[in-house]
Amino acid sequence: MTTSDPPTPIAISPHGVADPNISRDPALPNAAYVDATEWQHERDTVMANTWAGLGFSADIASAGAVCPVNFMGLPLLMVRDQNGCARVFHNVCRHRGMQLVAEAGEAGLMVRCPYHKWGYDLTGQLRVTPNVGGMGVHEIAGFNCADHALTAVRSEEALGMVFINLSGEAPPLDEHLAPLLQRWRALAGESFDRDLQADTSEFGAMTLEVKCNFKLAVENYCESYHLPFVHPDLNTYSPLDAHYNLIVDPLASGQGTRTYDLTRGAEDPLPAFAGWDGDRLKTAEYLSLYPNVLLGIQADHFFAILLIPEAHNLTRERLQFMYASDAALTEQHRSRRQSLHEAWNLVFSEDVSVVEGMQQGRASPAFDGGLFTPLMDVPTHHFHQWFIKASLGQAASLQQKQSS
Numbered sequence: 511m512t513t514s515d516p517p518t519p520i521a522i523s524p525h526g527v528a529d530p531n532i533s534r535d536p537a538l539p540n541a542a543y544v545d546a547t548e549w550q551h552e553r554d555t556v557m558a559n560t561w562a563g564l565g566f567s568a569d570i571a572s573a574g575a576v577c578p579v580n581f582m583g584l585p586l587l588m589v590r591d592q593n594g595c596a597r598v599f600h601n602v603c604r605h606r607g608m609q610l611v612a613e614a615g616e617a618g619l620m621v622r623c624p625y626h627k628w629g630y631d632l633t634g635q636l637r638v639t640p641n642v643g644g645m646g647v648h649e650i651a652g653f654n655c656a657d658h659a660l661t662a663v664r665s666e667e668a669l670g671m672v673f674i675n676l677s678g679e680a681p682p683l684d685e686h687l688a689p690l691l692q693r694w695r696a697l698a699g700e701s702f703d704r705d706l707q708a709d710t711s712e713f714g715a716m717t718l719e720v721k722c723n724f725k726l727a728v729e730n731y732c733e734s735y736h737l738p739f740v741h742p743d744l745n746t747y748s749p750l751d752a753h754y755n756l757i758v759d760p761l762a763s764g765q766g767t768r769t770y771d772l773t774r775g776a777e778d779p780l781p782a783f784a785g786w787d788g789d790r791l792k793t794a795e796y797l798s799l800y801p802n803v804l805l806g807i808q809a810d811h812f813f814a815i816l817l818i819p820e821a822h823n824l825t826r827e828r829l830q831f832m833y834a835s836d837a838a839l840t841e842q843h844r845s846r847r848q849s850l851h852e853a854w855n856l857v858f859s860e861d862v863s864v865v866e867g868m869q870q871g872r873a874s875p876a877f878d879g880g881l882f883t884p885l886m887d888v889p890t891h892h893f894h895q896w897f898i899k900a901s902l903g904q905a906a907s908l909q910q911k912q913s914s
Contacts, residue, residue: 731804
């Protein structure tokens with residue numbers, strides 16, 4: 511049998527069907543985790559040619575809000591313009607390359623460079639150039655502000671997040687996300703993604719700094735194999751044998767469970783999504799949306815984790831909780847939101863030592879890619895094959911352009 515033959519099922523478990531062929535497939539080599547040059551190359555190829563998560567819509571909740579983000583070494587700036595449109599620019603003044611915004615906040619109608627006070631409106635247009643023609647002279651012949659707007663990055667919003675496409679060549683975001691949205695709209699209702707309400711209270715978000723390559727965080731989130739060993743408390747109420755593997759081609763993989771309990775530890779359960787399938791109230795699904803977003807959906811809440819790669823071996827994980835309606839954000843449900851925050855904080859904190867340990871292990875010449883077991887590593891295998899294909903596809907595309 512060749513690797514191009516269809517998979518031969520060898521076992522059926524709650525996780526699904528095992529595939530013996532995946533043990534033969536290549537995995538990402540150590541360099542993909544420990545090499546800073548390779549990390550930057552991935553940014554300009556794999557990451558640039560798809561939709562990557564940059565920030566949360568709640569980061570720029572109101573018109574005039576600005577939020578700087580360092581994305582794999584690129585200084586970027588999210589803004590909300592006066593029409594409510596989220597935009598992303600390179601966070602650099604067109605004059606002398608000064609970083610425009612250092613901290614999140616409110617810019618009002620204009621972003622001002624701290625160096626020479628050039629001012630850009632929130633659509634990126636250069637509007638004021640103080641003293642450009644000498645003291646008190648703000649215009650000069652031969653210099654047209656319209657020629658020097660901020661450099662924009664293609665961006666769109668979905669699922670409470672701001673996504674970017676650095677190359678500008680990916681399909682529209684709604685087309686890109688269509689397989690995932692189709693699946694979850696069938697589970698949670700046609701309007702679930704439009705109904706999401708971000709929790710901006712002290713229980714609405716969390717951040718972890720993890721000393722690992724962002725891909726290891728993706729891989730760890732994909733699979734439930736480690737659940738009994740790394741998450742003993744979680745395994746008591748969401749055991750391994752209640753989980754199933756989940757593939758959403760071509761953009762995501764992960765796991766689901768059939769034992770989510772809306773009432774666990776809560777006298778007053780949160781309101782569920784209005785369109786949630788009543789026969790699947792205990793279903794919950796957790797997907798790694800390639801390349802750097804982790805998602806979780808339950809009948810009473812949704813969360814997204816942005817993996818912001820700050821170095822080849824350092825990742826900032828930002829989590830935002832979202833709910834089905836404003837009713838969930840009232841004082842009535844404060845204790846339930848607090849308990850969810852505490853429970854998930856425990857789970858994600860338990861993963862830190864695992865992904866950091868894998869990062870340390872990638873320094874060993876005795877390991878270079880490892881292997882995929884036929885059943886429990888199916889989601890991780892899918893991610894590796896997606897990443898390898900994206901890398902090879904971009905290399906072939908560049909070769910073609912150079913030869914033409």
